[in-house]
Amino acid sequence: MFDVLIVGAGSAGCAIAARVSEDPTVSVGLIEAGPDYPDLAQLPGDLRNGNNNSYTAHDWGMEYAPTPHRKDRFPRGRVVGGSSAVNTTIALRGLPEDYDAWSAAGNEGWSWQEVLPAFKRLERDLDYPGASYHGDSGPISIRRHPHDELLPAHQAFLQSATDLGYPDCPDANDPWAWGAGPQPMNKLNGVRISGAVGYLASARIRENLTILPKTLVRRLLVANGKCTGVEVEDETGAVSEIAARLVVLSAGALMTPSVLMRSGIGAREELADIGVDLLRDVPGVGKNLSDHPALSVLCEVKDASLINFDAPIIQTILRYTGEHSEHRCDLQIEQISFAGRRGGPPMFLLAPVLEYQYGRGQLKFTSADAHHAPVIENQFCADERDRAILAGCVLDTLAFTRTAPLADMIAAVKFPDPGRGHSREAIENLCQKFAGSGYHPCGTAKMGPESDPLAVVDARCRLHGVDQLVVADASIMPAVPRANTNLTCFMIGEKVGEWIRTEKNQYGL
Numbered sequence: 201m202f203d204v205l206i207v208g209a210g211s212a213g214c215a216i217a218a219r220v221s222e223d224p225t226v227s228v229g230l231i232e233a234g235p236d237y238p239d240l241a242q243l244p245g246d247l248r249n250g251n252n253n254s255y256t257a258h259d260w261g262m263e264y265a266p267t268p269h270r271k272d273r274f275p276r277g278r279v280v281g282g283s284s285a286v287n288t289t290i291a292l293r294g295l296p297e298d299y300d301a302w303s304a305a306g307n308e309g310w311s312w313q314e315v316l317p318a319f320k321r322l323e324r325d326l327d328y329p330g331a332s333y334h335g336d337s338g339p340i341s342i343r344r345h346p347h348d349e350l351l352p353a354h355q356a357f358l359q360s361a362t363d364l365g366y367p368d369c370p371d372a373n374d375p376w377a378w379g380a381g382p383q384p385m386n387k388l389n390g391v392r393i394s395g396a397v398g399y400l401a402s403a404r405i406r407e408n409l410t411i412l413p414k415t416l417v418r419r420l421l422v423a424n425g426k427c428t429g430v431e432v433e434d435e436t437g438a439v440s441e442i443a444a445r446l447v448v449l450s451a452g453a454l455m456t457p458s459v460l461m462r463s464g465i466g467a468r469e470e471l472a473d474i475g476v477d478l479l480r481d482v483p484g485v486g487k488n489l490s491d492h493p494a495l496s497v498l499c500e501v502k503d504a505s506l507i508n509f510d511a512p513i514i515q516t517i518l519r520y521t522g523e524h525s526e527h528r529c530d531l532q533i534e535q536i537s538f539a540g541r542r543g544g545p546p547m548f549l550l551a552p553v554l555e556y557q558y559g560r561g562q563l564k565f566t567s568a569d570a571h572h573a574p575v576i577e578n579q580f581c582a583d584e585r586d587r588a589i590l591a592g593c594v595l596d597t598l599a600f601t602r603t604a605p606l607a608d609m610i611a612a613v614k615f616p617d618p619g620r621g622h623s624r625e626a627i628e629n630l631c632q633k634f635a636g637s638g639y640h641p642c643g644t645a646k647m648g649p650e651s652d653p654l655a656v657v658d659a660r661c662r663l664h665g666v667d668q669l670v671v672a673d674a675s676i677m678p679a680v681p682r683a684n685t686n687l688t689c690f691m692i693g694e695k696v697g698e699w700i701r702t703e704k705n706q707y708g709l
C-alpha cells in the first residue's frame with residue numbers, strides 16, 4: 201500500500217515522484233513498464249547521447265497515421281525517464297498566451313503568471329541565470345550551443361535568417377522574443393538530462409520512494425467510484441495488485457487514455473466495442489489529439505564533409521509568426537544537421553513546423569489487451585487553416601534554400617520536388633498528404649470544467665467522477681503549446697507534485 205502511486209516514470213511522472221517524495225511521511229511508488237538504469241555508469245549509450253534521439257532500443261514500437269495517406273513509426277520512450285530519456289533535448293517553453301488560454305478555458309492555476317514559477321523551479325539555465333523569467337538551481341540543466349560550437353550548416357542557417365530579415369534571438373525562452381538563434385537544450389557535455397537523470401538521481405536515495413521498473417499496468421482498480429490501486433504484470437507475465445490511497449496516471453498522451461479505457465473509463469460505445477464494462481462514461485478519453493504537424497525540406501549538399509551523423513542533430517531555431525497568422529510565433533523552422541542514412545547521399549533537411557494547430561486527431565481503441573497500442577489518427581492538415589499556414593512556412597523555408605550562405609551549401613532540393621513546382625497549391629497538397637508529427641502528442645485526457653463535454657480531469661488534474669485518481673502528463677493539456685512539449689510536461693509534474701505534497705486534503709490524503 202502506497203500513499204501515492206505514480207503510473208509511468210516519464211517527464212511528468214519523474215517530476216511528481218521527486219516533488220511528492222520530498223515529504224518523508226508520504227510513501228511514493230513509481231511504476232514503469234521499461235527498465236531502470238539507476239546511475240550514469242549503467243546508462244546505455246543511446247540514452248546517454250543527447251546529440252540524437254534514441255528511436256528503437258527503449259521504445260514502445262507504435263505506429264501512427266499522420267494523414268489518411270500514410271503510416272509510419274511513432275517513437276515513445278519505454279524506460280525510466282520515458283520520452284525525456286530518448287528525445288532531442290530541445291528545451292523550449294510555450295508562449296504565455298498558450299497557458300493563458302488554458303486558464304481562460306476554466307482551468308484556474310494554469311495562467312502564464314501561475315505556471316512561470318514552476319518553469320523557473322525546474323531549470324538551471326546556464327546562459328541566463330539572472331533573467332527574471334529564468335531559474336538557476338533546478339534539476340534540469342539547460343544551455344545553448346555558443347556560436348563557435350555551431351556546425352557550419354547551423355552558422356549558415358543563422359546568417360541566412362538574418363539576410364532574410366529575421367531578428368536575432370539569443371534566448372528562445374524569452375517569453376516575448378522571436379527570431380533565429382541557438383536552441384535551448386537540456387544536455388550537458390552531450391549527456392541528455394532526462395527526467396530520470398535530473399529528478400530521480402537525487403530522489404532515489406529517499407527511503408519513502410520505491411521505483412518499480414519492468415512493471416506494466418494493465419488497469420486501474422476502482423471500487424464504489426474510488427480508485428484503490430492498479431493491476432500489474434511483471435516481466436514473467438505474472439499478474440498482481442498494488443494498493444494506493446491516490447493513483448497518479450502519468451503514462452503519456454497515448455498510454456494514459458489506453459489505461460483509462462481498459463479500466464472502463466471512456467466513451468460508453470467505444471468501451472462496448474472492445475468488451476470492457478462501463479465504469480464511467482467519459483467521452484473525452486482519446487479525443488482532442490493535438491500535435492505539431494511538420495514537413496521536411498530535404499537538401500542534398502555539395503560537400504559530403506558537412507554531414508556527420510554523430511554531431512548534434514539540432515542546434516538552432518527560428519520562431520516566427522506566419523504572414524496571415526492570428527497567433528504569435530505559430531511557426532518554427534529548424535535546421536536538421538543530417539538526413540537519410542549513413543553512407544547514402546550527403547543530405548540535411550530543414551523542418552517547417554506548425555506550432556499552433558487548429559485541427560485535432562483522435563485515438564481509437566481496438567482491444568482491451570494491455571499489450572495493444574491504440575490506433576493514432578492525427579488528421580494533420582485536414583483543417584484548411586493548418587494546411588494554409590504550414591504551406592506558408594514551407595515556402596518560407598524554401599527561401600532559405602535560395603539564400604546564401606545556406607544556399608551555397610546545397611547541391612539540390614530533393615523534396616518538395618522542384619520538378620513538380622513549388623506553387624502554394626502544390627505545397628498545400630503535399631502538407632495534406634505528407635505532414636508528419638513533431639512527436640508532441642497531447643490533449644487526449646484534457647483538463648477542463650465538468651461543463652466541457654470533452655474534459656476528463658479538473659484544473660487540479662483529478663478525474664471527473666472517479667475519486668483518488670489524478671492524470672498528470674501531456675494528456676491533460678487542452679491544446680499543444682507553441683513549443684516542443686517536454687518542458688511543459690516537466691512543468692505539469694512540478695505543479696501537480698507540489699499540489700499533492702502541500703495541499704493533501706485536495707487529493708483525499
Ligand SMILES: Cc1cc2nc3c(=O)[nH]c(=O)nc-3n(C[C@H](O)[C@H](O)[C@H](O)COP(=O)(O)OP(=O)(O)OC[C@H]3O[C@@H](n4cnc5c(N)ncnc54)[C@H](O)[C@@H]3O)c2cc1C
Binds near residue numbers: 232277453640
Ligand atoms: C523521439 C522523440 C523526440 C522528442 N524530442 C523532443 C524535444 O527535443 N523536446 C521536447 O520538448 N519534446 C520532445 N519530445 C516530446 C517529449 O519528450 C514528450 O512530450 C514528453 O516526454 C512526454 O512526457 P509525458 O510525461 O507525457 O510522457 P512520457 O515521458 O512518454 O512518459 C510516459 C511513461 O509511462 C510509461 N508507461 C506507459 N504505459 C505504461 C503502463 N501501462 N505501465 C507502466 N508504465 C507505462 C512509459 O514507458 C513512459 O516511461 C520528443 C519525443 C520523442 C519520442
